[in-house]
Amino acid sequence: MKYVLMFIETEQYRKDWEAKDQAERDAAFEKVGRWFAEHATSITHSTQLYPATAATTVRLDDGRDPIITDGPFVEGKEVVSGYVEVELGDLDEALRVARSWPACPVVEVRPAL
Amino acid sequence: MTADAAHDVLARVVREHAGRLSASLMSLLDDFSAAEDLVQDAVEAALRRWPAEGVPERPDAWLFTVARRRGLDVLRREATYRDKLAQLHWPRRPVADDRLKLLFTCCHPALSRQAQIALTLRVVCGLTTAQIAAAFLEPEATVAQRLTRAKRKITDAGIPYRIPAEEELPERLGEVLAAVYLMFNEGYLSNGGERSHSRSLADDAEWLAALLAGLMPREPEAAGLLALIRLHRARAAARFDAAGRLVLLQDQDRSLWDREAIADATALLTRAARCHRRPGPYQLQAAIVACHAEAGRWEETDWPQIVVLYDMLLHLTPSPVTRLHRAVAVRYAQGPGAAMKELENLGRELDRYPLYHAALADLLRALGRLQEAQAADRRALEMTTNPAQQALLSERLGWM
Known part of the structure; x- marks a missing residue:
C-alpha cells in the first residue's frame, strides 16, 4: 500500500529550531539523513516544503472569482513542512516508520490512491 | 423459561459463535468488511428465527450455513469471493482460535475508542447495531454510521489483521484492555439516560476479558482485568437498593456480596501476580478492589x-x-x-x-x-x- 507521511511542525518546534546553533542543526540534519537512509527501500518520493510564510492559497468557491490569500489554507499553529511517499504492507508498518521519525513532533499518516 | 432467561441463552450462544465465524470468514475472504457483513446477516437471522424455532443443535454450523448462503447471494458479482465460499463446507477443519486477531484489528489505535468498542461488540460478540445502540443509549443511525466509517477506515488505511509484533504487543494489548474496561464501565454504571444499570454490556465485557485471559496466558494484565471485572460484579447485588438507588460502599449490605466469586477472582489475581511478577494498572486496580471486597465490614478495610x-x-x-x-x-x-x-x-x-x-x-x-x-x-x-x-x-x- 502507498502511504503519505506528512511532517508537521508546531510553533514550539520552530522556536526551538531557531534557538539551535549550527552544530546542533547539523546534528539534527544528520539524524534525518540517517532516517532517510534506513527507510530508503520504502520511500518512493519525498519533498521538503518552504515555511508556511511562503504559502499562497487560492480558494475556488462556486460561481465566484477565485480568492487569493497569503498564507496556508488553515491558519494554525501546526503546519505541514514536508512529506514522503512510502510503499509498505499495512498501516502498522507505516506507523512504525512514522514513529522513528527524528525531527518535527507530529506526523500524519494517510493512505494514498 | 422466562423471556429474559431465553434472551440470555440466545445472547450467550450468539456470543460463543459469532467471533469464531467472523474469524473463519475473515481468513477465507481476507476482507474485514465483507466478512463482518455476512456474520451480521447470520446473527440477525438467528435472532429472528431461534426464538420461534429453538436454538439449533449445532448453532455454529447453522450460523455458518446462513452466512455462506448469504455470501453466495450477495457476493454474486465478486467472482473470487463466490468461488472461495462455494468450496467451503461444514464441518471445517479445526482451526486455531483467531479471535485474538479480530480483537487486535477491532481495537487498533488508529480507530476511536467508541469505534473500537462498537466494532468489538459486533464482530467478536455478535451484537447487532440495534443492540449496541440500545446499550449506549444512542440512535441506531449514529452507531451504524460509526461502524461503517470504522470498517471503511480498516480497508482504506490498511489496518492489518494479525497479532502485533512482540515489541508492539504491550501497547496494543493496552488498547484492547482499555476498550474492554470502558465497555464494562458503560455497562456497570452508564453515564447518561434513564437506565443506570445495563446488564448485557457488563456480561460482554467480562466474557471478552475471559477470552483475552484465556488466549494470552502470558499476559498478567489480561488476568488482572478479568479479576477486576469479576470483583466489581461480585458486589453488584448490593450496589442498588430496592428503590433502585445507588448505595455507597460503606453502606452496602455485605452479606449480599458473592463471597465465592470474590475468592475466585482474588485467587486468579494472586496467581497472575505470582507467576509473572509484572504488576500493571489492571492488576493493581483489582488488588485495590480486592482489599475492599475482602473486608467483612467497612471498618475492617x-x-x-x-x-x-x-x-x-x-x-x-x-x-x-x-x-x-x-x-x-x-x-x-x-x-x-x-x-x-x-x-x-x-x-x-x-x-x-x-x-x-x-x-x-x-x-x-x-x-x-x-x-x-x-x-x-x-x-x-x-x-x-x-x-x-x-x-x-x-x-x-x-x-x-
Missing part, C-alpha cells in the same frame, strides 16, 4: 494497604482521578485533614469532575465545614447526568 497500592498505580499511570481516589483512601488511613491537603492540589485539574466535588463535600462534612460541604454537593449534582448518582447526591443534600 485495610486502608494503609490501599494507599500503598494507589502509590504503585500512580507510579505506573499518573492521573488526577487516581490521585483523587488515593486522597479518599488517605482520609481513612490518616484522617480528613491529611486528605484535604491532597484534594486542595487537585481542584484546578478536576473542577469539571463531579466525583471530585462529591469527595470534597464528604471531607468538608467530616471537618465540620457544613456550608462549604453543601456548596460542593450542589456542584457535584449539577455535573452528573447519571440518574442514580444524581439521586444519591440529592439525597445527601436533603440531610443537611
